[in-house]
Every structure is written in structure tokens, then in C-alpha cells.
Amino acid sequence: MAKPPPHDTEKREVLGAGFLLSQLGAHSSMAFAQRIAPTGLTPPHVGLLRMIGIRPGRSQQAIADQFGLPPSRMVAFIDELEAHGLVERRRDVNDRRVHLLHLAPAGEAMLAELSRLAREAERELLKPLSPAERTQLKEMLNRIAESQQLTEGVHPGYGKLRH
Amino acid sequence: MAKPPPHDTEKREVLGAGFLLSQLGAHSSMAFAQRIAPTGLTPPHVGLLRMIGIRPGRSQQAIADQFGLPPSRMVAFIDELEAHGLVERRRDVNDRRVHLLHLAPAGEAMLAELSRLAREAERELLKPLSPAERTQLKEMLNRIAESQQLTEGVHPGYGKLRH
DNA sequence: TATTGTTATACTCTATAACTATA
DNA sequence: TATAGTTATAGAGTATAACAATA
Numbered sequence: 001m002a003k004p005p006p007h008d009t010e011k012r013e014v015l016g017a018g019f020l021l022s023q024l025g026a027h028s029s030m031a032f033a034q035r036i037a038p039t040g041l042t043p044p045h046v047g048l049l050r051m052i053g054i055r056p057g058r059s060q061q062a063i064a065d066q067f068g069l070p071p072s073r074m075v076a077f078i079d080e081l082e083a084h085g086l087v088e089r090r091r092d093v094n095d096r097r098v099h100l101l102h103l104a105p106a107g108e109a110m111l112a113e114l115s116r117l118a119r120e121a122e123r124e125l126l127k128p129l130s131p132a133e134r135t136q137l138k139e140m141l142n143r144i145a146e147s148q149q150l151t152e153g154v155h156p157g158y159g160k161l162r163h
Numbered sequence: 164m165a166k167p168p169p170h171d172t173e174k175r176e177v178l179g180a181g182f183l184l185s186q187l188g189a190h191s192s193m194a195f196a197q198r199i200a201p202t203g204l205t206p207p208h209v210g211l212l213r214m215i216g217i218r219p220g221r222s223q224q225a226i227a228d229q230f231g232l233p234p235s236r237m238v239a240f241i242d243e244l245e246a247h248g249l250v251e252r253r254r255d256v257n258d259r260r261v262h263l264l265h266l267a268p269a270g271e272a273m274l275a276e277l278s279r280l281a282r283e284a285e286r287e288l289l290k291p292l293s294p295a296e297r298t299q300l301k302e303m304l305n306r307i308a309e310s311q312q313l314t315e316g317v318h319p320g321y322g323k324l325r326h
Numbered sequence: 327t328a329t330t331g332t333t334a335t336a337c338t339c340t341a342t343a344a345c346t347a348t349a
Numbered sequence: 350t351a352t353a354g355t356t357a358t359a360g361a362g363t364a365t366a367a368c369a370a371t372a
Contacts, residue, residue: 059353059354060353060354061352061353061354071353071354071355072354072355072356072357074354075354075355075356092353095352095353096353097352097353097354098352098353098354099353099354
């Protein structure tokens with residue numbers, strides 16, 4: 001029914017692995033966003049929270065630079081994380097202009113919960129693959145990410161254009 | 164130097180294959196967007212153009228529905244494709260309200276060029292993989308896309324929220 | 327009266343640019 | 350004078366709602 005046979009596969013094949021990756025990546029983001037919606041957080045919040053957890057005590061600008069986002073946007077994100085009681089701003093005693101970022105206790109707990117949700121999402125996503133295939137997929141994706149010089153945990157979409 | 168050892172790998176691992184996929188997908192999109200920038204088109208244009216090429220003679224609404232985007236946005240996209248001389252609107256003789264979409268000759272040529280650019284982008288992206296691995300990666304990604312019931316050639320980001 | 331495509335409006339999001347407080 | 354963070358402004362992008370033509 002319908003679906004006229006392509007005259008020329010070569011010509012029709014504008015799409016390839018690149019598109020598939022983009023399509024799947026967007027889908028994965030949206031699925032995760034839905035899963036964490038009850039926490040009141042969005043994926044960028046999670047990336048920020050995680051980064052603060054990994055390396056606490058850095059300034060807002062240091063992290064903003066790493067994520068490629070402007071200071072004003074950073075302020076808004078941290079405001080929200082602080083309003084949720086997940087993060088604390090602490091004045092640097094040596095330079096009272098800077099705010100050092102730390103996880104609040106609730107932030108630690110939230111990270112654990114987010115980790116659980118991420119694992120759930122991953123299990124759902126990779127369900128058609130065998131355990132061996134899952135490992136292999138991750139290994140290949142990691143190799144591509146490395147060859148493209150993507151920074152671990154830094155999503156390119158956070159800062160729109162970065163090159 | 165720096166990089167304090169994680170107290171607990173379990174707790175730190177908020178990220179996984181889902182994030183990696185999203186990160187790589189966004190990167191892939193941006194790389195492709197840059198590559199096609201000289202044509203004056205963006206990825207959504209390409210998706211639309213391709214869809215029109217595959218199944219010409221459909222109404223704007225039919226395609227808008229498939230892509231999950233509102234009619235008003237569809238108008239803007241088609242306006243642009245038409246301004247580039249790639250697409251033609253033709254009145255349906257049976258129902259003069261609808262516009263049937265067809266490729267202009269320049270549209271066919273553009274698809275061929277876009278196909279070439281997409282292949283270039285893919286080669287660059289998959290360069291750290293062996294030929295066998297590339298095949299295997301695509302096969303696994305396709306299997307995931309199918310299990311998630313994603314429509315071939317329809318990017319979830321086109322219509323923001325769709326569920 | 328209902329529907330296709332279009333245009334107008336209103337809203338959200340974001341970057342840029344002032345601003346403040348410290349240095 | 351310069352810098353970290355904040356607030357204000359202004360612009361881009363988008364959905365929603367009104368609209369015109371046709372059914």
C-alpha cells in the first residue's frame with residue numbers, strides 16, 4: 001500500500017548514521033526529560049548538578065565556561081537549583097566577588113535519584129540489544145565522542161554554537 | 164593532576180549510554196548544519212525536502228502532521244524552500260484549498276548534493292570505526308530506533324513535544 | 327458549517343548590554 | 350581600571366489564535 005519504490009537508492013539516501021544518531025539522541029533526551037519532570041529539573045540542570053558534585057568549590061564562571069553558556073543564563077540555572085535546595089552559593093573568602101558552588105545534602109540525594117532514573121531510561125532504550133551488544137555500543141560511542149573531542153558530561157546543545 | 168577520585172562510581176554515574184547518544188546526536192546535527200550552511204538550508208529544511216522527494220504530491224498538512232509541526236511553521240518552511248527554487252506549490256484541482264507539494268528540478272539536484280554532504284559528514288563521524296563496526300553500529304541504532312517506534316526520517320526535535 | 331492554508335498576535339527564551347560590588 | 354555576578358533590555362523564534370478562500 002502506497003510507498004512507491006524509490007527510483008534510486010543512492011539519491012534517496014540523504015540520511016545515514018549521522019541522522020540516525022541525531023534522531024535517537026533527541027529521542028533519548030526527551031525520554032529522560034519526561035522521566036525527571038517530577039523532580040522539577042530539566043536535563044541541563046542535571047548536567048550542572050552533576051558537574052558541581054564532581055568538582056565542588058568552583059566559581060560560576062568556571063563552570064559556565066566549561067558548558068559554553070553565558071553568565072546570565074548560569075545565574076538563572078543556579079537560582080533554580082538553589083531554590084530546590086540542591087546547591088549552595090558560598091562567598092569566596094579570598095575574593096568576595098566570586099560565588100563558589102557546592103552541593104547541599106539534598107543535592108547528593110537528588111543525584112542518587114537521578115542516577116537511578118538514568119539507569120532506568122538506559123535499560124528501556126537498549127532493551128533490544130544483548131548485554132554484549134550494549135557494552136559494544138557504548139564502547140563505540142565513546143570512541144566516536146573521543147575522536148570528536150567532546151568533553152565528558154558537556155552537552156553541545158547547552159551553549160548552542162561552540163566551536 | 165586534579166580530578167579527585169570519585170568516592171563512589173555508582174553514585175557519580177548519572178550519565179550513561181542515553182546521555183552519550185544525546186551528546187553525540189546534538190554534535191552530529193551541528194556538524195551537519197555547518198556543512199550545509201552554504202546552501203542556505205538548515206536540517207529541518209533537508210528533512211522536509213527529502214520527504215517531499217520521496218512522496219510528492221501530498222498536501223502541506225499531511226506532511227506537517229507527519230513531522231508534528233504546526234501549520235504556520237510549515238508555511239514558513241515551504242516559503243523558504245520555494246524561495247530557493249527547490250519546491251513548488253500546486254493547487255489541487257479537486258480541492259482548491261490545498262497545496263500539493265512537488266520538487267522543482269533544482270530540488271532534485273539539491274537532494275543529490277545534500278546526500279553527498281551527508282556521506283562526507285558520516286565518514287568524518289565514523290572514522291574511528293572499522294568498516295565492520297560501522298555496519299554493526301548502524302544495525303544496532305536501527306534496531307533501537309525501531310523498538311522506540313521512531314518514524315524513518317522524522318526527527319523528534321522538529322515538533323518539540325510529541326507524545 | 328467545516329477545513330486548508332495564511333497572517334497576526336502574543337509569549338517564551340536567550341543573548342547582549344548595563345549595572346553593582348568587589349578587587 | 351578590571352572582573353564576578355546580577356539585572357534589565359531587546360531580539361529571535363515559536364505557538365496560538367484570528368482570518369480568507371474554498372468546500
